[in-house]
Amino acid sequence: MKPKILIVEDEEAILKGLCDVFVYNGYEVDSAINGKDGLDKSLTGNYHLIILDIMLPEVDGLTICNEIRKKDRSQPIIMLTAKGDEDDIIKGLKMGADDYIPKPFSIKELLARVEAVLRRSPKIINESEKITWGHFDIDTQNLTLTMDSKTIELTRREVDILSYLIKYHNRPISRNELLKEVWGYNNPGMDTRTVDIHMAKLRKKIEKDPQKPSLITTVRGEGYKIEPMHR
Ligand code: CA
Secondary structure (H helix, E strand, O other): OOOEEEEEOOOHHHHHHHHHHHHHOOOEEEEEOOHHHHHHHHHHOOOOEEEEEOOOOOOOHHHHHHHHHHHOOOOOEEEEEEOOOHHHHHHHHHOOOOEEEEEOOOHHHHHHHHHHHHOOOOOOOOOOOEEEEOOEEEEOOOOEEEEOOEEEEOOHHHHHHHHHHHHOOOOOEOHHHHHHHOOOOOOOOOOOHHHHHHHHHHHHHHOOOOOOOOOEEEEOOOEEEEOOOOO
16 A cells, blocks of 8 residues: 655645655655645545645644644654754644654655654554553553553654653663664664654653653763653
């Protein structure tokens, strides 16, 4: 079966170019040229992946991302951001995008990122699995974490991060390892903001004091580690 992707981009030449590239590479492609159309299609179509430009007429990409996440916490989303626009990158990831690609991008890089987002590491979890860690009960199918009788909604990516940290709880996990194993990057580069912003969001949800995390700690120079918890 061909992976089905939606591309939302208002610059006609870029949109057409992207559609051609993905069709040529064996994807089924749907497109939207403005934010309103993009939002409608995002919420009603079934896509393996949505590629979302941020600057769009009518409804911007961040709003679309936010609306998708309200409805679907596992939909893979990649944002297209203007090169060097740190604010957009951070906002996009905070809104729940899985990853971002700065424009102008190379086709090779774009295809690699798309494949990475679509390729969830089979090493991590079985989707019907329940994972327990101390007083955390993680439901990997419904994407929830229950702690102290409180239920927290997680995204697919957050469940994957937690599962990976729990699986390898006896050592710190580097950002590059997370990019490789959780995001599926073949060659993680220097840019680890995607990991850090996802981690900040996750800490905000599960830590008592996200500024002084005690559950997922940072090991200086090494990465992140999940700490033991006792019931
Ligand atoms: Ca645009």
